[in-house]
Amino acid sequence: xxxxxxxxxxxxxxxxxxxxxxxxxxxxxxxxxxxxxxxxxxxxxxxxxxxxxxxxxxxxxxxxxxxxxxxxxxxxxxxxxxxxxxxxxxxxxxxxxxxxxxxxxxxxxxxxxxxxxxxxxxxxxxxxxxxxxxxxxxxxxxxxxxxxxxxxxxxxxxxxxxxxxxxxxxxxxxxxxxxxxxxxxxxxxxxxxxxxxxxxxxxxxxxxxxxxxxxxxxxxxxxxxxxxxxxxxxxxxxxxxxxxxxxxxxxxxxxxxxxx
Amino acid sequence: xxxxxxxxxxxxxxxxxxxxxxxxxxxxxxxxxxxxxxxxxxxxxxxxxxxxxxxxxxxxxxxxxxxxxxxxxxxxxxxxxxxxxxxxxxxxxxxxxxxxxxxxxxxxxxxxxxxxxxxxxxxxxxxxxxxxxxxxxxxxxxxxxxxxxxxxxxxxxxxxxxxxxxxxxxxxxxxxxxxxxxxxxxxxxxxxxxxxxxxxxxxxxxxxxxxxxxxxxxxxxxxxxxxxxxxxxxxxxxxxxxxxxxxxxxxxxxxxxxxxxxxxxxxxxxxxxxxxxxxxxxxxxxxxxxxxxxxxxxxxxxxxxxxxxxxxxxxxxxxxxxxxxxxxxxxxxxxxxxxxxxxxxxxxxxxxxxxxxxxxxxxxxxxxxxxxxxxxxxxxxxxxxxxxxxxxxxxxxxxxxxxxxxxxxxxxxxxx
Numbered sequence: 001x002x003x004x005x006x007x008x009x010x011x012x013x014x015x016x017x018x019x020x021x022x023x024x025x026x027x028x029x030x031x032x033x034x035x036x037x038x039x040x041x042x043x044x045x046x047x048x049x050x051x052x053x054x055x056x057x058x059x060x061x062x063x064x065x066x067x068x069x070x071x072x073x074x075x076x077x078x079x080x081x082x083x084x085x086x087x088x089x090x091x092x093x094x095x096x097x098x099x100x101x102x103x104x105x106x107x108x109x110x111x112x113x114x115x116x117x118x119x120x121x122x123x124x125x126x127x128x129x130x131x132x133x134x135x136x137x138x139x140x141x142x143x144x145x146x147x148x149x150x151x152x153x154x155x156x157x158x159x160x161x162x163x164x165x166x167x168x169x170x171x172x173x174x175x176x177x178x179x180x181x182x183x184x185x186x187x188x189x190x191x192x193x194x195x196x197x198x199x200x201x202x203x204x205x206x207x208x209x210x211x212x213x214x215x216x217x218x219x220x221x222x223x224x225x226x227x228x229x230x231x232x233x234x235x236x237x238x239x240x241x242x243x244x245x246x247x248x249x250x251x252x253x254x255x256x257x258x259x260x
Numbered sequence: 261x262x263x264x265x266x267x268x269x270x271x272x273x274x275x276x277x278x279x280x281x282x283x284x285x286x287x288x289x290x291x292x293x294x295x296x297x298x299x300x301x302x303x304x305x306x307x308x309x310x311x312x313x314x315x316x317x318x319x320x321x322x323x324x325x326x327x328x329x330x331x332x333x334x335x336x337x338x339x340x341x342x343x344x345x346x347x348x349x350x351x352x353x354x355x356x357x358x359x360x361x362x363x364x365x366x367x368x369x370x371x372x373x374x375x376x377x378x379x380x381x382x383x384x385x386x387x388x389x390x391x392x393x394x395x396x397x398x399x400x401x402x403x404x405x406x407x408x409x410x411x412x413x414x415x416x417x418x419x420x421x422x423x424x425x426x427x428x429x430x431x432x433x434x435x436x437x438x439x440x441x442x443x444x445x446x447x448x449x450x451x452x453x454x455x456x457x458x459x460x461x462x463x464x465x466x467x468x469x470x471x472x473x474x475x476x477x478x479x480x481x482x483x484x485x486x487x488x489x490x491x492x493x494x495x496x497x498x499x500x501x502x503x504x505x506x507x508x509x510x511x512x513x514x515x516x517x518x519x520x521x522x523x524x525x526x527x528x529x530x531x532x533x534x535x536x537x538x539x540x541x542x543x544x545x546x547x548x549x550x551x552x553x554x555x556x557x558x559x560x561x562x563x564x565x566x567x568x569x570x571x572x573x574x575x576x577x578x579x580x581x582x583x584x585x586x587x588x589x590x591x592x593x594x595x596x597x598x599x600x601x602x603x604x605x606x607x608x609x610x611x612x613x614x615x616x617x618x619x620x621x622x623x624x625x626x627x628x629x630x631x632x633x634x635x636x637x638x639x640x641x642x643x644x645x646x647x648x649x650x651x652x653x654x655x656x657x658x659x660x661x662x663x664x665x666x667x668x669x670x671x672x673x674x675x676x
Contacts, residue, residue, distance in 0.1 A: 083555070099552035101545045103616040112545055113556030115538040124537045129478035136484070155295065 012075035014039045014208050015060070015176060020069035022055050022232075029055045030232045032069070037176065037208050042198065044223035045212045048254055051229040053212040054180065060210065061093040061178050062086035090175035090207075094182060098165040102154030106146055107135045109153050110168045138167050142200050145193070159190030166197050170205055177201065179211040183218050191215070195222050216247050228253040298617070298665040302610035305661075306625045309608075313629065317636035324639055327513040334510070335448070337624075337631035338519040339364075339582040343598070344605035344623035345526060346397075346574030349567040351606055352534075352547045354615025355411040357571045359400065360602055362422035364579025365594020367393040369429045371580050372437040372589045375444055382443025390576045396422065397572020401565035411568075419599075427591060436590035439583055448584040451515035458511075460521065461503045464528055469496040471536070519581050523624070526574070530620045543567065548616030578602075597651065601630050604655035613659060614666050629654070 015037040022030040030052045037043050047053050058064040059071075062080040071078055073089050080086050086093075100109050107128070116127040132149060139146055144163035146156070153161055162182060169177050182198070183191040195218055198209060213219050219226060226245060228236040236253035238245040297305060317324040343360050350357045371389030374380040380388070400418050404411045430436065439445045452460070472492045479486045510516045534540035542563050545553040554560050582598075583589045607613060608629050609622025630651060637647050 084557075095555065097551075099549070099555050101548040101552055101616070103544055103548040104541070108541060108545075112541075112552070113558050115541060117538050123532070124539070126536060126538060126541065127478075128475060129482045129484070132479070132484065133482040152295075152299065 013037060013072075014041075014074065015210075016072040016075075017056075017060075018070040018072070020056075020059060020066045020071065022052075022059060022064065023067045028232050030059075030066075033229075033232075033234050035227060035234070037210055039175075040202055040206050040208055042202060042209045042211070042222055042224045044219040044226045045210065045229060046214070046216065046219055046226060046250060046254060047229035050231070051254075052232045053229055055232075056229070057093070057178055057180055057210070057212055060086065060091065060176075062091075087172070090172070091178065092169035092172060092174040092176070093178040094162075094165045094169050094180065096180040096184065098161055100153050100161055100164060103152055105152055106139075106149040106156075106164055107132045109164055110135050110138070110171060112168075114171070134171075135167075138170060139163075141204050142167055142170065142197055144197060157190065158185050159187075159193050162186065162190070162194050163197055166194070166201065170201060170207075173205065174207050176208045176210065179209065181213055182211060183213065183215050191218060198222055216250050220245055220247060220250070226250065230254065230256055294665070302617075302619075302665075303621065303625060306608065306610055306622075306629065310625070310629055310632065313632045313636065317632070317639065320636070320640045324636055327509045329635070329639065330509050331513045331517065333628075333631055333635045334520050335517050335585065336635060337627040338517075338523050339578045339585070339598075340601045340605050340630060341523055341623050341627035342526065342578035342581060343575050343602035344609070344627055345530060345620055346571030346578075347602055347606040348609075348611045348618055348620055348623050349543065349570050350411070351611045351613060352543045352615060352618050353564055353567050354547050354613075355404065355564065355567070356603075356613075357397070357400070357411065357415045357568065357575075358599065358603075359396070359415040359418035359422055360571060360575035360578075361594045361599035362419040362426070363393050363396050363572055363575040363594070364582065364598065365589070366396070366422040366425045366429070366579075367576030368579035368583040368593055369426050369437070369589045371444065371576075372439055372583055373429055373431075375442050376437050376439065377431075382447075385444065386580055389580050390573050393576025393579070394569045394573035397568040397570070397575070398565055400572070401568030404568070405561035405564050423595070426589075426593060430589070430591060436588055438588040440587050444580065444584050445587055446584075448517065448519050448581065450518040452518065452521060454511040454515055457507050457516040457521075461507045464524065465496070465500045465503050467528070468499050471532075472496065519584075522577075522581070526577075527620055527624060534620055539563070539566075544616050575602075597648075600655065601627075601651065604651065604658065605630050607662060608654060608658040610662075612662050612666055614662070617666075626658075 013036040015035075017033055017035040019032040019034065020030060021028065021032060033052070033056060035043075035045075035056070045053050045056060055064065059066045059080065062083040062085045065079075065081045071080060073091075078085070078089060080089075083093075101112065104112070111131050116131055118125045118127065135149055139149075142163070144160075144167055146160055146163065153164060156164070162185075166177075166179075166182070179198070182194050186194060198211070199222065201207065202209060211219075211223070220240065220243065224239075224241050226238040226240050227234060228238075228250065230253075235256070238249065238253075314325065323329055343364055346360060347357060367389040370392050371385040374388055375382055375385035396418065400411070400414050403409055403414050469492060472495065476486050476488055476491050507516060510520070534543060542553065542558045545556070545558060546560050546563050550560050553563075579594055583593065605626030606618070606623055607626065609618075609624070609626030611618025611622045611626075633650050633654065634647055637650065
C-alpha cells in the first residue's frame, strides 16, 4: 500500500483505517477493519458485546496499538502506539468512566494535567482566574448546564459529569473526539442533553466524532454514518445523513439475523 | 487558618434553576451542609473539639491556659506536627507511611553521630539527617510505585529495619549520644526576640492577605464576581487575630521558641505548595482517582515518590527537633507513641484516610488536640494508662468521623 497518491486535500478523509488487525493471544479481536471518518462527520460504531467496538476505540486513542494494517490521519500514515501519539494529532477521548476527580471542581477537572500556571520563578502559581474564565466560555459555547464551576464534581449529576468530560475534550481544539458509551449511564432527559452537546461540538468546533454505543435510538438520532461490527469484522455500514436508517436494519446487522 | 484552593465566588454559568429543581434544592442544602463539613470547613469541628478540651482542663487547673504552659504545649507538639505534616502528604495520596517514627529516630541518630563523633557542624549534620530521611522515603516510594506493593507493608517493614539501623548506629557502650552543648541542642533552647516575632508574624499575615487579594483582582479582571469581604477581609482578620494572640501569649513568657517558628515556616510553604501550584492539585487528583490522573497525563509515580520523600524529610526534621529537646538520642528514639501521635494528628486534624481530602494545617490542629490532651492530663496528674486510653480512643473517634463524612458526602463516589 505504498503507492504515492497525489494529495487531494478536499477528498482526503480525516481518519482512515485500512485492514486493521488486533490479536489477543492468537484470537482475532479485529480482523481487517476498514473505517473512514470524514472531516466533521459523526460516525457511530455499534455491535454486540465482544464485537470489537472497544478494541477499535482503544486502537484509535493509542491505548492498545494495532497488530497490523494501516492508519492514515489527514492522508498521512501514522503510528498510534501511546495515548500521547493520538493527542498530538488532535484526537481526544471521552472515556466511559469519564476519568473525573470527584474532589476537584469543574475548572480543576477541565484543566487536569494541563493546568495553566506562572513560571517556576514566579512561584508556579496556578492561573485560576484565567482557567475559570476559559471554562465558563467553553461551557457556554457547548450549552452545557453546570450549576457552579466551584462545586466538586462528585456532587453533580451523571449528565453534568458527562458534559464536563465532553467539555474537557474540546479544550485542546481537537480534530477528532472519541466517545465511549456517552449515554450508557444516563436517563432519557440527560441523554438528550448529551446528544445535543455532541451536535454542538461538531457545529462549534467542526471536529469529527466517533462514538461507540449500545443505545441504538441515540445512534440513529445523531450519527451521519453507522458502522456495524460483529465478531471482530465489519458487517455493514449505513449512510444515515438523512436519518433514514431504521433500528430494525441495525438490529438485523448486529445480530446477523436478516430482517423479515 | 484554612486554605482552600480558591477564593469563594459566585459564578453564574447558567441562569437561575427552573422551578422543577426546587424540590431537589431542599435535599441539596442538607447535603451541602455535610459537604461543607467534609470539605472546606473541615477545621470547624476540630476547633470546637479543641475549645472543649481547653475549657475542660482550664476548669481542672487554671494554669493550663497560662503563657508558661502554652509555651510548653507548643514546644511539645512541634515534633508531632512536623512528622504529621509529612503524613498529610502520603494520606492525601491514599497511602500510609508507618516508618516515619523509626525514620525520625534513625535520621536523628545519624545527625547526632555526625555532629558529636565526627565533629560536623550542626547545620551540615542537620542537612545530612534530613537528606537521609528523604532518601529512605524515596526508596519506599519507589518500591510502592514501581512494584505495586501496598505502602502499608513496605513502610511496616522499613520501620523495623530502621529501628535496627538505630541500634547499629549507636555506640556500643552507652547506647546513647548526648547532644549537650552542641548546635543541635541550642536549636530548641533558642527563643526569638519579641520584636522579630512580631515582624515575622506580620509578614506571614501580609503574605496571606496579599495572595488572596491577588486572586480576587485576577478574578475581577476576568469579569467574574467575587466577594472581597468573604474572600479576603474575614479570613484575613481571623488569621491576623490568631497570629497576634499566639505571639502575644508566647512573648509574655520567654518568647517564640525557634522550633515553633520552623514549624510555621514549613506550614506556610507547604500550604502554598498544596493549594496554589499544579503539583498540589496533582496530589489531590492522584489521591481521588489515580486512573483519571494517569490518563490526564499526571506522572502518578513521580508525585507519589515526591510525597514519600517529603514524609521522610519531615520525619527526619521532627526527629532532630525531638533529639534537640531531649538533648540526645538513644535506642528509644522514634519509639513509643511517636508514630501513633503523628498519624493521629493528621487524621484528627481532618485529613482523610481515604485520600484526596485534607490540608497541611490539619497537622497543626491535630497535634494541638493530641498535645493538649497529653499536656492537660500530665497537669492534673493522671496516670499514663489514662493518657494512652484517651489518645487511642480519640484517634479511633476521628477515623470514625472521617469514614462517616466520606460515606455521607459528595466524596462517597471517590471511595467505592
